[in-house]
Amino acid sequence: MEFDLINQYFAPLGLAKSAEQAALEGSDIGIGDDGAVLTIPPDQQLVVVTDTLVSGVHFPEDTAAYDIAWKALAVNLSDLAAMAATPFAYSLGLSLPKICATDAQWMADFARGFADLVSSTGLPIALVGGDTTRSDVLTLTVSAKGLVRHGQALLRSGAQSGDLIVVSGVLGEGALGLQLALQRLNPSQMAVLNLQQKQFALNCLNRPQPQLRLGMVLSGLASSAIDISDGLLQDLGHLVNSSSRKQRLLNPQAKDLGARIQLEQLPLSAGMQKLFAESEHWPWPLSGGDDYQLCFTLPADALGPLQDLAASVNTRVTVIGEITDSAEITVFHKNKRVSIDRHGFQHF
């Protein structure tokens, strides 16, 4: 049963050659042996990321098989994007309820979710192995592998006081999509959004598009980067703290870094703008999870080149604030400080 699933649904997502053909030719080995054997070009470093998605925790239980697969790989590719790495392989630890494993349509949709995301990236990204077990709760652990030129990975720890803070795309859509999926919007909120705006938010939730092209062009330009998975404020906090720790390694007297965010500069979809038009309390764009946009920093004089590079990869980028040496993250609306009471997705 397990081997039928692997042969029927997973092997076609793998390297073109079977393990035996690869053995014959001395080329890389994917699915079909005890482990994958992959070649790392001599001038490159391997970047490895892992993310687990649990049904009912990371996606609603009634999420479509296609979307579950898409998202499980997309969140991993988003981590690689933040590191400026080019993905080339992934593995899949799959704990599957019997009702899914025995449902041919479910399995086919699930495999298609991976295939379609890979083809949307335009990159050859092969499933090279994994493990399949039975479980009452659908759980997926994807580990994606990427390559980056030696020393060129983008890290969280490079931000400096005075750097601009930039984000890609629009913020808060994943959180809005989740409220829609769980039918938690009140009638007046529902009335504000048209069908297209609702569809956009649901799509951001279920089929996030990792910012791979942007990540790659940021290498050498950005001073630091992180992908926003648990909310802008929380993830920016990780970036600021990591950068502070690095500064202190260089100079034990260095001041702790902070950040100042300008609320009115946050990039929002048309639907989100309507929802928050009258408010200074923006929980979803500031603290909502599931955005999978990049948040990165760069020196102010790199803004011109950034705009050219972002245009070359067709990606919206927006300056939302700057890194400070104030040891705290503050949010301003025009010149007034806004108090923030929520701090992103908490796992425990």
Ligand code: ADP
């Ligand atoms: P082993 O018992 O040696 O761990 P398995 O029997 O679990 O190997 O797996 C057989 C082959 O199928 C291996 O190459 C493994 O990487 C691959 N495989 C198993 N499950 C998956 C999966 N969910 N996705 C992709 N490849 C898988």
Ligand code: MG
């Ligand atoms: Mg084995």
